[in-house]
Amino acid sequence: MRVGIPKEIKNHEYRVGLTPASVFDVVQAGHEVIVETQAGCGIDFDDDDYRAVGASIVDTAADVFAGADMIVKVKEPQAQEVAMLEARHILFTYLHLAADKPQTEGLMASGATCIAYETVTSPNRSLPLLKPMSEVAGRMSIQAGAHYLEKEQGGRGILLGGVPGVAPANVVIIGGGVAGLNAAQMAVGLRADVTIYDISNDRLAELSTNFGATIKTGYASKAAIAAAVQDAHLVVGAVLVPGGAAPKLITREMLKTMKRGSVIVDIAIDQGGCFETSRATTHDNPVYEEEGIIHYCVANMPGAVARTSTFALNNATLPYVIQLANKGPEKAMADNPHLAAGLNVSDGKIRYEAVAEALDLPFN
Numbered sequence: 001m002r003v004g005i006p007k008e009i010k011n012h013e014y015r016v017g018l019t020p021a022s023v024f025d026v027v028q029a030g031h032e033v034i035v036e037t038q039a040g041c042g043i044d045f046d047d048d049d050y051r052a053v054g055a056s057i058v059d060t061a062a063d064v065f066a067g068a069d070m071i072v073k074v075k076e077p078q079a080q081e082v083a084m085l086e087a088r089h090i091l092f093t094y095l096h097l098a099a100d101k102p103q104t105e106g107l108m109a110s111g112a113t114c115i116a117y118e119t120v121t122s123p124n125r126s127l128p129l130l131k132p133m134s135e136v137a138g139r140m141s142i143q144a145g146a147h148y149l150e151k152e153q154g155g156r157g158i159l160l161g162g163v164p165g166v167a168p169a170n171v172v173i174i175g176g177g178v179a180g181l182n183a184a185q186m187a188v189g190l191r192a193d194v195t196i197y198d199i200s201n202d203r204l205a206e207l208s209t210n211f212g213a214t215i216k217t218g219y220a221s222k223a224a225i226a227a228a229v230q231d232a233h234l235v236v237g238a239v240l241v242p243g244g245a246a247p248k249l250i251t252r253e254m255l256k257t258m259k260r261g262s263v264i265v266d267i268a269i270d271q272g273g274c275f276e277t278s279r280a281t282t283h284d285n286p287v288y289e290e291e292g293i294i295h296y297c298v299a300n301m302p303g304a305v306a307r308t309s310t311f312a313l314n315n316a317t318l319p320y321v322i323q324l325a326n327k328g329p330e331k332a333m334a335d336n337p338h339l340a341a342g343l344n345v346s347d348g349k350i351r352y353e354a355v356a357e358a359l360d361l362p363f364n
């Protein structure tokens, strides 16, 4: 199969669909890889790095789309990319179609086979191609929180770990899934005082076993959260209701009870956010203040650490890229129902029920 890697064109997107190391494995499996010039330059992969592992470099995205059978990307295709898709193409990337009718209709019109990273499943019912980005965002949340707690950034002037003789900061994490777990690991590593709240008792038990005495856990009742945020210096929102908007767990009234100069990091902002006062921000201007509390609400946190994120994403996507290339999409999906769960659009039809429902379009 001919696998194509166009340069990402979404604003501030430096990640790339396949690293040179991944291209090496795809080429070794007997496939051709076509890479747009400078596709990886934002994270220091140059054209020679791709040539060295057997890829051919072409001048434009149009050359990639014309020469390839399968397009591997990171972000959802932009309008000019959708326009280059044809029925013979397989598209493998994040799509997030439920909130994007124009893109969905464009993909339907193309006739291409469109497989979304975010709906591929795994035997333990998790979402293996979303997980690496939650890991990155969870870990980053503590880094960002520590930064904005500094006085010069408008924060309270607190060091997360304290020092001998001075108490550490109080970090409250709401939602102890993948992002919450990774946030806790970083906060514990910095010696902060960490409490994780969740509504899943099973998850709380796992976290408690995992972390031992280095964290506290709490059931996320309204009263418990209201009490916890009053004493917190950093609150991380990391809840997820699969397929739904994030519940607003921290109201403006609760925010008013917090210490001035404290920081909230709302990782769940990509699902609408779990603080009443959250609104999405960008890496250009990541924070704003409400009720004396600094809000960090960047909807694509992993983009800031594009090199780490690209490697993390490739570690998860590469086995599926190779399955698709080796077997072709029909056989690959017939053999692997978890990959088949990624199919969102093909032959002009929506193949993912939740997307059809969300957009009020027919499901086939």
Ligand SMILES: NC(=O)c1ccc[n+]([C@@H]2O[C@H](COP(=O)([O-])OP(=O)(O)OC[C@H]3O[C@@H](n4cnc5c(N)ncnc54)[C@H](O)[C@@H]3O)[C@@H](O)[C@H]2O)c1
Pocket: 130, 131, 133, 134, 135, 137, 174, 175, 176, 177, 178, 179, 180, 197, 198, 199, 200, 203, 220, 238, 239, 240, 241, 246, 247, 249, 266, 267, 268, 269, 270, 271, 298, 299, 300, 301, 302
């Ligand atoms: N901003 C970003 O750049 C970025 C990047 C990656 C992921 N995310 C988002 O981070 C969020 C967390 O993702 P994840 O992969 O960790 O999800 P996950 O499913 O692994 O974990 C979510 C946790 O939230 C808990 N939860 C659900 N409702 C709750 C409630 N009312 N109170 C307390 N806990 C509750 C669940 O029990 C679960 O343990 C998602 O919204 C995801 O889209 C954002």
